[in-house]
Amino acid sequence: MVCRQEKNLAGCTCTYSACNKRGLCCECVAYHRKNGEIPGCFFPPAAERTYDRSIQAFIRAHSKA
Numbered sequence: 807m808v809c810r811q812e813k814n815l816a817g818c819t820c821t822y823s824a825c826n827k828r829g830l831c832c833e834c835v836a837y838h839r840k841n842g843e844i845p846g847c848f849f850p851p852a853a854e855r856t857y858d859r860s861i862q863a864f865i866r867a868h869s870k871a
Contacts, residue, residue, distance in 0.1 A: 809833075820846040821855055 811829035818828055827834040831845075838845045843859035853867035 818847065819851065819854060822846065822857060 809830055809832060814831055815829035820828055820834075822828070825834075827837055834845050834847075838859055841859075842861065844861060844864045846854045846857075846859060849859075849864060849867050853863060856863065
């Protein structure tokens with residue numbers, strides 16, 4: 807499978823622009839999974855900007871509804 811980084815970047819909501827995995831969704835998901843984290847694109851915008859990718863932060867962000 808070929809990753810279409812340019813196409814993925816158009817919809818990428820991660821604000822960590824220095825990340826070398828931006829637009830490479832497979833690599834991003836694998837990296838965060840290995841670290842027990844969740845990728846930033848799964849978070850609402852305000853929570854994503856904290857760069858806290860923990861499972862606990864994800865639950866907090868989605869429990870505020």
